[in-house]
Amino acid sequence: MxxxxxxxxxxxxxxxxxxxLALPALGALVAEPLYVLADTAVVGHLGTPQLGGLALASSILLIGHALFIFLAYGTTGAVARLLGAGDQRRAAHQAVQSVWLALVVGTVVAVVAAIASAPLVGLLGGEGAVRTNALVYLRISLLGFPALLVTLAGVGYLRGLQDTRRPFQVAVVTALLNLVLELVLIVGLDRGIGASALSTVVAQWSAAAVYVVWIRRAVTVHGVTLAPDRSAIGRLAVAGAxxxxxxxxxxxxxxxxxxxxxxxxxxxxxxxxxxxxxxxxxxxxxxxxxxxxxxxxxxxxxxxxxxxxxxxxxxxxxxxxxxxxxxxxxxxxxxxxxxxxxxxxxxxxxxxxxxxxxxxxxxxxxxxxxxxxxxxxxxxxxxxxxxxxxxxxxxxxxxxxxxxxxxxxxxxxxxxxxxxxxxxxxxxxxxxxxxxxxxxxxxx
Structure with missing residues (x-):
């Protein structure tokens, strides 16, 4: 037109x-792969089978992250639209329902992936010691998958509020936390590949907790219920589909x-x-x-x-x-x-x-x-x-x-x-x- x-x-x-908006978003996007880079750098010193196992497990986890990015994208657009309309209360309600959807989907996917972990690793060609290490890393990492999806929902809420600075800060701090934990557990205490996965899980739940606290504050300010709203979750699921x-x-x-x-x-x-x-x-x-x-x-x-x-x-x-x-x-x-x-x-x-x-x-x-x-x-x-x-x-x-x-x-x-x-x-x-x-x- x-x-x-x-x-x-x-x-x-x-x-x-x-x-x-774009510059802090770029910083957060660059910080996110630091999780995998930190894991690769530290696990690489454990041996070739461990590094191979990490590669296979990470491939599965990264596909999961990519497929459920809709929790960030869908929430961003919906919250931004409500912000433009001057309805911060419904924006906070949207954030709560996005978190509920993330928890439900994340838990279901984590359970199903844990049950199917052996076939998934086998599908990627994992054998012997590489397969064993991949299964250890994948099964422990799946404990953090619900937190990862909650974080995506929280990121979407803040982006919708025109705030990309706080997601950047969270991404940097949790990436550093992950690295410090890996160095302590693997280099300092001589633990194996499972410790690497556990470090990432702790960092992911830490990030999720920060976003939940921020959303809880918005809920308090705007008088929004924390209860799940089936109709709102249903609309989110349709957009997410x-x-x-x-x-x-x-x-x-x-x-x-x-x-x-x-x-x-x-x-x-x-x-x-x-x-x-x-x-x-x-x-x-x-x-x-x-x-x-x-x-x-x-x-x-x-x-x-x-x-x-x-x-x-x-x-x-x-x-x-x-x-x-x-x-x-x-x-x-x-x-x-x-x-x-x-x-x-x-x-x-x-x-x-x-x-x-x-x-x-x-x-x-x-x-x-x-x-x-x-x-x-x-x-x-x-x-x-x-x-x-x-x-x-x-x-x-x-x-x-x-x-x-x-x-x-x-x-x-x-x-x-x-x-x-x-x-x-x-x-x-x-x-x-x-x-x-x-x-x-x-x-x-």
Whole structure:
């Protein structure tokens, strides 16, 4: 929808709001992987079987984290919309119900995963001592899974309140707590891989406790009940189902690329993994803009101001594109060096350089896609996002199948990955250009 060009003071004010939310969000996103990095660094000194077990168990846990990220995303948009409408009481009520949903889902998933832990580890190829260590780490870590989901709900509540600073502080402090506990238990007291998992569990429950305290304060201020509300939880579950489908389609598409890379060749798979890890790292920076979008767009639509919502959305797209261009330049300039940080194999490094040029070329598109994703999540346009992701995933799956059947190389697989992102760009941009997502007010 065309509109007048905003004045320079308005643009600067919008930029300040976006950066106020995006920069602390970026810090929190970077801090979260420190849990796994700390575990890897410390457990690596216990031995190769322990490190292999950690790798398998962490893969399962990270998939769980990714699939249930809807607890943060869905809560952010809903709370921001209520904040914009001036209804802090219902926002606090939303937070309470999100925590209840997180506790129920987290407990059920933890129990089921614990029962199915042996088949899950076996599915990933765990055998012998690696399998034993993976089971120990996974089963202990699952004790913290409900806390992880409660933390996601708490993060979503604070983001919806336009506060990304406190989640950043919690992420940093709990990551440091995890590291200190690991050093004491494993290095100081000579405990095994189970102590590493226990350290993470303690850190996760500590984070969850902090968010529960903050939500409890809001409940007291606004006179909200702590009792579960079945209808509110049901609405959250419906919204969560759409985001779950979106995330599952996203993870499935990315898993397909790794599976196809493995079929192409060992060197190709190694190079793919290097480039893909860098792709994922860059995604953290781009996701910070998306988080700002979730919070700001939800707020403006809750305040029944679609003009401000679209104006902020356009500025976030500018930021996403700009960040993508900068990251593309950084990756292109460092592509000759980066692979050698990960491998000493000349053939793998050469392939990785080639794939990093693909990575660099995709970043401007990725930046816009991430921004649009955040905008539409903030608007609550979740059903569209779910099926748009399924459709884009089908495009990638078809291309990947062609790569396998035609015996094509790794470059063609990455072309499919880029086509996947372009498909997402086209569908999300088409949606953004219309008005269907500009639904104002709050649900009754």
């Amino acid at each position: 065309p509109g007048s060009t905003p004045s320079l003071p308005t643009v600067r004010a919008d930029d300040r709001e976006i950066l106020r 759409d985001l779950f489908i979106r995330t599952a389609a996203l993870r499935g598409a990315l898993t397909v690329t790794t599976a196809v890379a493995a079929r192409i060749g060992t060197d190709d798979l190694a190079a793919h993994q290097i480039a893909f890890e860098i792709w994922n790292t860059l995604a953290l920076a781009l996701d910070a803009v998306a988080i700002a979008g979730q919070a700001l767009i939800g707020r403006e639509l809750g305040a029944a101001d679609p003009v401000a919502a679209r104006r902020l959305a356009r500025r976030m797209i500018d930021w996403g594109l700009g960040a993508g261009i900068v990251l593309a330049g950084v990756v292109a300039a460092s592509s000759w060096l980066l692979p050698h940080v990960f491998t000493d194999d000349a053939a793998v490094a050469a392939l990785a350089v080639f794939l990093l040029w693909h990575t660099a070329g995709a970043q401007p598109v990725n930046g816009v896609v991430f921004a649009l994703d955040g905008i539409l999540i903030g608007a609550g346009d979740l059903r569209f996002l779910a099926w748009a992701m399924v459709g884009a995933g089908a495009v990638l799956a078809a291309g990947a199948t062609l790569v396998v059947t035609a015996g094509l190389g790794i470059g063609w697989l990455w072309a499919c990955l880029e086509a996947w992102m372009l498909t997402r760009l086209v569908t999300l941009w088409w949606r953004f250009r219309g008005d269907a997502w500009l639904v104002t007010g709050v649900p009754a």
